[in-house]
Amino acid sequence: MTTSSNNTPAEAAGPATPSDFIRDIVAADLASGKHRQIVTRFPPEPNGFLHIGHAKSICLNFGLAVENGGRCNLRMDDTNPTKEEAAYVESIMRDVAWLVADWAEPNYSLKTKGALPQAQEQDGKPDYFMGPAEAVPAAELGNPRSTLVEPFYASDYFEPLYAFAVRLIEAGKAFVCDLSAEDMETYRGAPDRPGQDSPFRERSIPENLDLFARMRAGEFPNGTRTLRAKIDMASPNIWLRDPVLYRIRHAAHHHAGGDWCIYPMYDFAHCLSDYIEGITHSICTLEFEVHRPLYDWILENLDLPRPLPRQIEFAKLIPSYMIVSKRKLIQLVQDGVVDGWDDPRLPTISGLRRRGVPARALRAFAYNIGVTKYKSLTDIAVLDFAIREDLNRSAQRRLAVLRPLKVVITNLPEDHAEDLAAVNNPEDPEAGTRSIPFSRELFIEQEDFREVPPPKYFRLKPGGEVRLKYAYIIRCDEVVKDAEGNVVELRCTADLESKRGGATADRKVKGTIHWVSTRNSVPAIIRLYDRLFTIPEPDGEDGDFRRHLNPGSLEVVSGRLEPSLAGAHPTDRFQFERLGYFVLDEDSTPDHLVFNRTITLRDSWAKVAGGADGARAQLKRI
RNA sequence: UGCCGGAUGGUGUAACGGUAGCACAGCAGUCUCUGGAACUGUUUGUCUAGGUUCGAAUCCUAGUCCGGCAGCCA
Numbered sequence: 001m002t003t004s005s006n007n008t009p010a011e012a013a014g015p016a017t018p019s020d021f022i023r024d025i026v027a028a029d030l031a032s033g034k035h036r037q038i039v040t041r042f043p044p045e046p047n048g049f050l051h052i053g054h055a056k057s058i059c060l061n062f063g064l065a066v067e068n069g070g071r072c073n074l075r076m077d078d079t080n081p082t083k084e085e086a087a088y089v090e091s092i093m094r095d096v097a098w099l100v101a102d103w104a105e106p107n108y109s110l111k112t113k114g115a116l117p118q119a120q121e122q123d124g125k126p127d128y129f130m131g132p133a134e135a136v137p138a139a140e141l142g143n144p145r146s147t148l149v150e151p152f153y154a155s156d157y158f159e160p161l162y163a164f165a166v167r168l169i170e171a172g173k174a175f176v177c178d179l180s181a182e183d184m185e186t187y188r189g190a191p192d193r194p195g196q197d198s199p200f201r202e203r204s205i206p207e208n209l210d211l212f213a214r215m216r217a218g219e220f221p222n223g224t225r226t227l228r229a230k231i232d233m234a235s236p237n238i239w240l241r242d243p244v245l246y247r248i249r250h251a252a253h254h255h256a257g258g259d260w261c262i263y264p265m266y267d268f269a270h271c272l273s274d275y276i277e278g279i280t281h282s283i284c285t286l287e288f289e290v291h292r293p294l295y296d297w298i299l300e301n302l303d304l305p306r307p308l309p310r311q312i313e314f315a316k317l318i319p320s321y322m323i324v325s326k327r328k329l330i331q332l333v334q335d336g337v338v339d340g341w342d343d344p345r346l347p348t349i350s351g352l353r354r355r356g357v358p359a360r361a362l363r364a365f366a367y368n369i370g371v372t373k374y375k376s377l378t379d380i381a382v383l384d385f386a387i388r389e390d391l392n393r394s395a396q397r398r399l400a401v402l403r404p405l406k407v408v409i410t411n412l413p414e415d416h417a418e419d420l421a422a423v424n425n426p427e428d429p430e431a432g433t434r435s436i437p438f439s440r441e442l443f444i445e446q447e448d449f450r451e452v453p454p455p456k457y458f459r460l461k462p463g464g465e466v467r468l469k470y471a472y473i474i475r476c477d478e479v480v481k482d483a484e485g486n487v488v489e490l491r492c493t494a495d496l497e498s499k500r501g502g503a504t505a506d507r508k509v510k511g512t513i514h515w516v517s518t519r520n521s522v523p524a525i526i527r528l529y530d531r532l533f534t535i536p537e538p539d540g541e542d543g544d545f546r547r548h549l550n551p552g553s554l555e556v557v558s559g560r561l562e563p564s565l566a567g568a569h570p571t572d573r574f575q576f577e578r579l580g581y582f583v584l585d586e587d588s589t590p591d592h593l594v595f596n597r598t599i600t601l602r603d604s605w606a607k608v609a610g611g612a613d614g615a616r617a618q619l620k621r622i
Numbered sequence: 623u624g625c626c627g628g629a630u631g632g633u634g635u636a637a638c639g640g641u642a643g644c645a646c647a648g649c650a651g652u653c654u655c656u657g658g659a660a661c662u663g664u665u666u667g668u669c670u671a672g673g674u675u676c677g678a679a680u681c682c683u684a685g686u687c688c689g690g691c692a693g694c695c696a
Contacts, residue, residue, distance in 0.1 A: 019636080045696055080695060181694055190692055192624040226694055236625040238692050247694035266696050290626055290691045313627085315689095320633090368645065370635045372628090375689055379633050382646050392659060427659070458657075467655055500655075512655045578656045605657040 017067055020371040022312055026064055026281055035307070038070035038280045041152070042096065043077040043270070046088035046254070048326045050095045052347040052362070052383075056317040059366035061283055062100050065107035071132060073109050073277055075152035079269045081253040089254075090144035091341070093151060095349040097142025099359050105138045110149040117160055117276050122305040126167065128160040129306075130276050154264075154273045155256040161264050161272055162216065164302055165227060165245060169208045173301050174245060175201055176211040177228045184226075187233070188241055194234040195241045201230060215248055218261045222248050227262075231297060239294045243267055271295040272302075274309040282309045285316040286375060314371050320380045320536040322347040328545060337549065338532070344596050345532040345553050355529060356573055356583030356598030361390040377537065387599050391573055391581045396424045396431055399469065399514045400561045400576040400595075402526060404443035406489045406518065409474065411496070412440040420470045420499075436562050437520040438471050443560050445578075448513040449490060451479060454609060458510030460490070467512040469577060473498040514577045521560035524593035527585065528555040566593070573598065 017023070029035050040061040044050060050058075065072040074096055078084050100108055109132030117130040133149045140146045168174040177200045179187060189195030203211075215225055227246035235241055245268040252258045274282045282295075292311050299308045323329060324347055332338050332346070341348055344355035352362065365386040369378050399422070409416075418438050425431035448459040448466070460466045465475045472494040480489035497503040532538075532553045538545045565574070568584045575581050580600040588594040 024638095043696095047696085077696065083695070184694075185692075188692060190624085193692095194624090195692090223694065228694095238625080241692085244694050249694085263694095265694075270696085286627075287690060288696090292626090315628090368634085370645095372635075374628055374635090376634065379646065382634070385646060388658090397656080426656085456657095469655060471655095473655095505655090509655085511657080514656075575656085575658085578658070580658095601656075601658050603657075608657075 018063070018367055018370070021373070022060070022281070022283060022314060022371055023064065023067070025310075025312060026068060029280070030068060035280045038064060038068050039073070039278050040064050040070065040281055040283060041073040041075050041274065041277060041279050043075045043154075043273075044092055045077045045080070045083070046085060046092060047080075047083045048088060048330065049091050049341045049348045049350060051324050051329065051349060052319055052322070052352065053317040053324045054095075055099060055349055055362050056366045056369070057283070057285075058096060058099055059363050060314070060371055062104040062107060063367070064281065064283075066104045069107075070280075071107050071109045072104070073111075073132065073152045073279070075273065075277070076154060076255065077266070077270065077273075078153055078155045078253070078255055079264050079266060081249060081251045081256075081263060084254055086254045089151065091350060093144045094142050095353075098353060099349060099362060101138070101142075101359060103359075103363065105141060108136075108141055109133070110136060110141065111152050113146065113148055113150045116156055119160070125303060125305050126160075126163055127305050128157070128163075128276050129278065130156070131278070152273075152277060153255050154269050155253055157269070157273055157276055158256055158260055158264070160276060161269060164272055165264075165268070166209065166212065167302060168229070168245075168298075169212060169227075170205060171301065171303075172205060172230070174208070174227055174229050175203050176208050176215065177201070177226050177242075177244075178224065179226075181223060184244075188238065189233070191236075191238060197233050198228070198242065201242070212246075215246070215262050216260075218250065220248055222250055224248060229268075229294075229298070231294075237290060237293055239267070239291050240297070243294060267291055267294050268298060271298050271309070271311070274311075275299060275304060275306070278306070279309040280307070282311045284311060284313055286313050286373065289313045313373065315373055315375045317369065318375070318377050318537075318539065319347060319383070320377055321531045321533050321538065322380060323533065323539045323545060325539055328539065337546070344527070344529050354585070354596065356581060356596055357387055358390050358394070358573070361386045364390065380531075384599060387581070388602065391575065391598065393427050394425075395573045395575045395581055397422070397426070397577050398562055398565055398574045399436060399516055400524075400526075400559055400565065400579065400582075401443045401445050401514065401516050401521075402528070402557050402559045402576075402579060403446040404516075404560050405446045405449060405487065407442045407444050407474070407515070408489060408491050409440050409442070409472075409494045410477070410491050411493045414440060416440045422470045434564055436470065436564070437517045439517040439519050441518040442468070442515045443518055443521065444468075444490075444513055444515045446487075448511075449476070449487065451487060456608060459513055460511070465495075465509050467498075467509045468494075468515050469512050471499060471515070472496065473504070473507060473509050514579075516560045516562050518560075520563050522563055522566045522593065524559055524561050524565070524595055526557050526559045526582070526595045526597065528557065528597045529553065530555075561593070566590070568593070575601075 042058050042061045062072045112133040117128040120127040136149050140149050177198045187196050226244045228242045231240045233241045246262045249263050250261045295311045342350035342354045365383045419435040420438050421433045422436050453461040460476050467473050474492040474494045476492050478491040482488045530553050533548045534550045535548045538548050570584050573583050581598040582595045585594040585596045
């Protein structure tokens, strides 16, 4: 138990192994001896970036492998050349590797670069198998340019798939149909009305074989013929009404190249790809539930020599305040509403990563929301919680001021300089301390001073006292304003005995605020991200989701940071005390620092404040 | 209304005929050199109606409501 707990996505967030109906099925299959090892797969279509919904699926499939000592294949479900691009394959590889890093690498399988399924024969039955590459170094898993490995590709199975189709024709279970798309729709009938047999349904086997070969040879234009399964046009299940197995598409394929002009449909390719890879449990989303009889039909009618995979459906993630629909996501990116697929406001995995969300937090989230067949809206506060919980324990604290207001400590000499010890992480004693320079002139947060304070405001106010974190208690003596009446400087006196260890160190003052020394602080651009949408279900039916964009989803400020932050590393995450968690952005350079806000700290003051202040704070956090 | 699926607090999930539990959110409090964290307490729930049973969220019957399915998309 101790060793396996290291592999648990949620670690401290709950019991070592989650329980749900899918894990129950897997456990039962292992217990009954139906399978000795379980094999799952994550099968994205390379036509867009992975998002938080895929993260749920990845965590489920890889989690099953991790928990049961099985493996999980990354497979490109690439059977439609007109919609897919190799560029997406690269982002998918990177995102998956990032998500499973330090967790499921030993169970993550890719295949040997360029390998194709092995043709085998058992009892005169053609069979094909595609196994994983052995002992892949973890670094290769996320490397799209690896010369050793690559993802599994459904398009690598086109040849076996063709052979299986021929076999179906030979068994009299598939036929070539000349119906146009429109006619086919008419013949299909409706959910409550049976369809009619295609006039081409009773073609002879030799004729079907000949026609199918000529389809492959490119003799017919797009859309003129299809290969269809011969099942039952009167079936109450639409997907059993002689579904299309192959269509003609004179188009090159991003992975298979220009060899093909007929391409298998999802229903034909998916079950057989699962079979070829030896998948035991093929987990997909609810909308494929009605396809399951077809999934089983194809496999069962091919008379295959090895155990068949089992399809199991679960409800996909619908996160509140986010859009996850591929079409809408593309629209936001193309219209420049956001700044690319990895914009930190997007629920894409690359966006979340750039925002500073740790993979571990995403896994904990996926784990916490559970797996069911009930289609539900998941409160994104659950994700927020997972992020804060992770970062609270792991992120070092720093002092940073977002909107600086100058403070002069009048009872200190001009050249006063001292270094103060600051705790790096109160949640982690091992993290140690650092020193921060303190001087006569400081910046504090504009929000931490109110000339006319609201009730229960316990930060700085005229004549009032506040503690400067790690430093002195100061009193505000004078408020300096510019011509327009804006507060531009505060003149304060410090209680010089109030520093930690001093005579008056234990004096109680209501508030403690953060600060930086004007002289020693470094400037930085800080991007304050917030929810992209203002309503819980922007992805709902009504198409006009852009009406609900949050105009304040990105605010850029010029802040000042304590000097130690100048040496920040791109993957470091920090808590800027009292503000939130921040990560260095990839746009950052040593002399032009850029930080992204991952998430704010919980802010109970925003709620207490009420009135104008509270309303503004609430709005900012929507 | 053809087929398939689903319904447990505000939200999400557990319970596998035997005390309806957990998490998030909320509320109240303790503590605090982060209005953070931590800790304590707490409000709110089995879709409806019958039935079986000593006992039903769970089994049966009948309803109600919700979701999915009619691409040569996946």
